[in-house]
Amino acid sequence: MNEAFRNARSFAERLSALGLGAGGGSVQISLAILALIALLCLFGPLVSSHAYDRVYRDYVLAEPSLSAHPDAAEVALAIETIARRMPARIEALRVDGDSLHATLFSDRPIDARALRAFERSDVFSAPRIVETQDGGRRMRIDAPLKRTVFLFGTDANGRDLLTRTLIAGRASLAVGLLASMVALFIGVAYGAIAGYAGGRVDAAMMRIVEIIYALPFIFFVIVLVMAFGRHFALIFIAIGAVEWLDMARIVRGQTLSIKRRDYVVAAQALGATAPAIIWRHILPNAAGPIVAYLTLLVPQVILLESFVSFLGLGVQEPLTSWGVLIADGARNIQGAAYLLVFPAIFLGATLGALQSLGAGLLRRFDAKSD
The missing domain is CATH 3.30.1360.100 (General secretion pathway protein M, EpsM)
Structure with missing residues (x-):
């Protein structure tokens, strides 16, 4: 029994090294799905015969079809x-x-x-x-006759849903990536400083994090909209100002653990400055959890942007996002369910792939830590 267990474990390790194990396979599949969606959103509108804001007055709420219009x-x-x-x-x-x-x-x-x-x-x-x-x-x-094909149909204004779904993907992915980068830089810097300083500085900085945690996010967004008006950049500011909190706590925990290692103590004994130790020793060794959590942060930000846009506080016409399209589809679900189905498929596939990617990276990191 022990011999069989050792053989099975050795085979699993070889699969994992080749990237074919459970974690490796999920990571590869997730990356392939994300790459496909990103390429479609980036280049799809360029080759589409329909502009995302063009209105076809004769084809309002045209159903999805492979056949050319008009009939x-x-x-x-x-x-x-x-x-x-x-x-x-x-x-x-x-x-x-x-x-x-x-x-x-x-x-x-x-x-x-x-x-x-x-x-x-x-x-x-x-x-x-x-x-x-x-x-x-x-x-x-x-x-x-002008022959026109609407693979995903048209919306209530007569605009091609396929092109608008791909354009919406650009907006949602851009918000997810950029707001996540903002949260990454702020959270990593804040958490590393708090964890390395320790003591009263760490306690004070963490109390600030807890205070910001207590602020309602939607209230914060409404205040920004009332003060500065509806603008696409406000989404980055609002989401980035909140989503760095979890990243800061994760980096702080990693810093508290790493700063007790022998190589950090040796660097301190040699007279290395705190910024140098954080940059050269702590952050590189905490990169695994940071990258893994970042892949989980991106879908969280995309979902948050979709929720804000669903409430009408996010992306404004003629631009669109998956949240805006889903909101439109929800209003027309009885007569045109496809308006909800197609954007939801793209959003669900992206969120699922990112979650699977983050979980796979976390499993790989945990396996290396053991």
């Missing part, structure tokens, strides 16, 4: 709308491939300039007059 019903609705504006009546209507053949009739001669309504439509391109009869009151036209 027969959309063509009929669009030309009826144009005919009423001209004003004219539709005598004949036929769709042949990518062209519309229609005959319009009016009680008065039809002004050819009224056909510009076709060009302003999202369904038709510039029409061609084939024939006019009855003194210009009857007109036959051919209008090419």
